[in-house]
Amino acid sequence: MNVVKEIIELRKIIEDARYKINTLADHYGRTVDSNEYYEKLIENTVKHYGISSEEIKGQSRKLDIVNCRFVIVYLLLENTLMTLKDIGLLLGKRDHSTIINARDKVKGYIDVKDYITLEMINKIKIVS
Numbered sequence: 001m002n003v004v005k006e007i008i009e010l011r012k013i014i015e016d017a018r019y020k021i022n023t024l025a026d027h028y029g030r031t032v033d034s035n036e037y038y039e040k041l042i043e044n045t046v047k048h049y050g051i052s053s054e055e056i057k058g059q060s061r062k063l064d065i066v067n068c069r070f071v072i073v074y075l076l077l078e079n080t081l082m083t084l085k086d087i088g089l090l091l092g093k094r095d096h097s098t099i100i101n102a103r104d105k106v107k108g109y110i111d112v113k114d115y116i117t118l119e120m121i122n123k124i125k126i127v128s
Contacts, residue, residue, distance in 0.1 A: 006067075007109045014110065020044050021079045038076065038090060045072050053058050057092035066069055073102035 032101060039053075046053055049068040056069055076087050077099075085094035091099075111128060 010067065010109045012070065014074065014106070017041070017045055017075050018046065018063070018079075021075060022116065038080070038082070040077075041075055042072055042090075045075070059092070070102040070106050073099050074106035077103050097108065 007085075010017065042053055042056060045068055046056055049064050051065055051068060054067050058065075060066075071089065073087055077084075082090075085097050086096050086097045088094040088096055
């Protein structure tokens with residue numbers, strides 16, 4: 001898969017997850033910090049990727065599993081009060097530097113400002 005398609009797919013996943021997070025946040029209040037919320041976020045994200053929660057916590061380096069893990073890290077950091085260490089423990093005892101790397105990768109995808117990607121995101125938002 002080329003980089004632009006991967007960025008488009010990740011942005012779509014993030015936007016979909018943000019919508020679900022905002023719905024949950026509205027239900028629980030803006031500061032959503034509970035195990036139920038974390039598990040729901042993970043459940044929704046792995047469902048989108050078609051993998052299991054166990055795979056996310058495992059050691060696999062398959063691209064889909066890694067990307068899903070990265071998106072989960074990003075969403076948890078952006079939408080909860082969890083620390084890097086807490087997220088690492090939740091995702092299979094990963095080191096804080098691994099969590100930082102995952103966050104930075106997703107931010108890098110989001111920060112890419114090319115016309116084709118932005119146009120696709122707008123189309124995805126309209127369809128959703």
